[in-house]
Amino acid sequence: MNQxxxxxxxxxxxxxxxxxxxxGIFTALASHIIAQGGVVFGACFDDGFQVVHRKMETIDDLAACRGSKYVKSDLGDSYxxxxxxxxxxxxxLFTGTPCQIAGLYAYLDRAYHNLYTHDFICHGVPLPAVxxxxxxxxxxxxxxxxxxxxxxxIEGWKRFSLSRGYDDGTYIHQTLDKDPYLQAFLSDLCLLPSCYHCPHKGLHRPxxxxxxxxxxAEHYAPHWDDDLGLSLILIHSPKGQSLLEAMAPHIAMEGVxxxxxxxxNPSLxxxxxxHPNGKRFLSDLDTYPFPQAVARNAKRPLAHRILRRLRHII
Ligand SMILES: Cc1cc2nc3c(=O)[nH]c(=O)nc-3n(C[C@H](O)[C@H](O)[C@H](O)COP(=O)(O)OP(=O)(O)OC[C@H]3O[C@@H](n4cnc5c(N)ncnc54)[C@H](O)[C@@H]3O)c2cc1C
Structure with missing residues (x-):
């Protein structure tokens, strides 16, 4: 398959x-592999909310892996x-960032007929220290x-929000305009240095x-746009195609x-x-409370914003 x-x-x-x-395509994919007697590797929170790769062997295990974690995942000995x-x-089924999947293939150094992988279009991963x-x-x-x-x-798929719950019953939910962590992530203040020069971009992937x-999707598949969450799936290999066919009874889909x-999706x-303020943000975290450190640094200088807009247009 070369297309x-x-x-x-x-x-x-x-x-x-x-x-x-x-x-929710990850769960359909992973459930199929587990139903075949397989195992799935993916990113979960541990008890201290650190992001770690884990092996999952049951459908119930998959709940912990569901959902994006906007932090670099520690692979441990998962390879x-x-x-x-x-x-x-x-x-x-091994899942992860494009660099983690490239790393897995490099580590294995030979093909396995029983290996399946999915990566995702990746904006970049924030530093665990932040x-x-x-x-x-x-x-x-x-x-x-x-x-x-x-x-x-809770406020729709397109409205980024972060929620957290405490064992005293408190539940806090903040959209991007209020949550300083989402602001730091999406304004590119705190990604791993390598994410700014990622060699794993492009349409064709391992x-x-x-x-x-x-x-x-509202522009190219408007009848699918209900703000409940819509995935884009790119198929790169005959194995990927066979996985898509196996998932077909559990998912609604249309070719685009x-x-x-x-x-x-520019991150593809x-x-x-x-970000010109990235270094200052990291040192401000030693001096200012988290929200202030973000507020002082998130906005790019005007010249940067103009260049960015031009880049998008081009
Ligand atoms: C850091 C990050 C940046 C992203 N950037 C973009 C983007 O710019 N554009 C875009 O269209 N989509 C992006 N995504 C992907 C998107 O948000 C969904 O994760 C993806 O579409 C799968 O969604 P789902 O509903 O099928 O499954 P979900 O259940 O939402 O996703 C679970 C899958 O994501 C993996 N995963 C979650 N967090 C991590 C992590 N920290 N490291 C490695 N793997 C992880 C799990 O292992 C599992 O395979 C990003 C995801 C992450 C984690």
């Missing part, structure tokens, strides 16, 4: 779709564990954080499938023009631009 094809899709199970960042499963002939500063900022006297979502859809938010779809082909 990447594209689909918009969502999971027919509305609870899974609601709990997922886009259309080694995946290799051991592959050598035993177990079907393996995430830890935010976690300290949201500590609550006398209560423990027990739930957190970086992509709560992964079998790429998942993404179907941003701009790949060039139209990719126009609305472009790295996030370096």
């Amino acid at each position: 990447t094809t594209a689909y918009v899709a969502y999971n027919r199970d509305s609870a899974i779709r609601q709990a997922s960042s886009s259309g 080694q564990q995946a290799k051991a499963s592959l050598q035993q002939g177990v079907p393996v 995430w830890n500063r935010y976690l300290s900022h949201i500590q609550k006297e006398g209560a423990c954080l027990c739930q957190l979502s970086h992509r709560d859809k 992964a079998d499938l790429t998942l993404a938010d179907a941003w701009g 023009d790949i060039h139209q779809a990719s126009r609305y 082909t472009q790295s996030a631009p370096v």
Whole structure:
């Protein structure tokens, strides 16, 4: 297969779709692999809300992996564990950022018929050190954080919001205009240095499938745009195509023009631009409370904003 094809899709199970960042395609994919006796590797929060890659062996395990975590995930020994499963002939779905998937193929250094991979269109991943500063900022006297979502859809899929719950019953939900962590992430203040010069951009990828938010679907597939979460799926290989066919009973989907779809998702082909205040933001975190450090730095100077707009137009 030398041509990447594209689909918009969502999971027919509305609870899974609601709990997922886009259309819930990861869960459909992972459930199929587990039903085949396979295992799935993906990013979960641990008990301290650090993001770590874990092996999942049951459908119930998948809940922890559902939803985007906007922090670099610690792979631990997941490449080694995946290799051991592959050598035993177990079907393996490995999921992660484009660089994590490229790293897996480099580590394995040979093809496995039982390996399946999905990456996603990646804006870039924030530094864990910044995430830890935010976690300290949201500590609550006398209560423990027990739930957190970086992509709560309570106000719709298109309205980015972060929600958190504490064991005293408090629940806080903040949209992008209020939440300083989402602001730092989406204004490119705190990505890993390598994300600003990512070599894994482009339409064609080593992964079998790429998942993404179907941003701009209102322009190229308007009848699918209900603001409940819509995925864009890019298929790169015959294995990816076979996974799509296996998922078909559980998802609603339609083929779309790949060039139209990719126009609305610049992170497919472009790295996030370096933020001129990035270094100052990191040092401000030592001096100012988290929200003030973001407020002082998030806005780019006018010249940068004009250049950015021009870049998008071009
Ligand atoms: C850091 C980050 C940046 C993203 N940037 C974009 C973007 O610019 N444009 C776009 O269209 N989509 C982006 N996405 C992808 C998108 O938000 C959805 O994750 C994707 O479409 C899958 O959605 P889903 O509803 O099918 O499944 P979900 O259940 O929402 O996604 C779960 C999948 O995401 C993986 N995952 C979650 N967090 C991480 C992490 N920190 N590291 C590695 N893997 C992780 C899980 O392992 C699992 O495979 C990004 C995701 C992340 C985590």
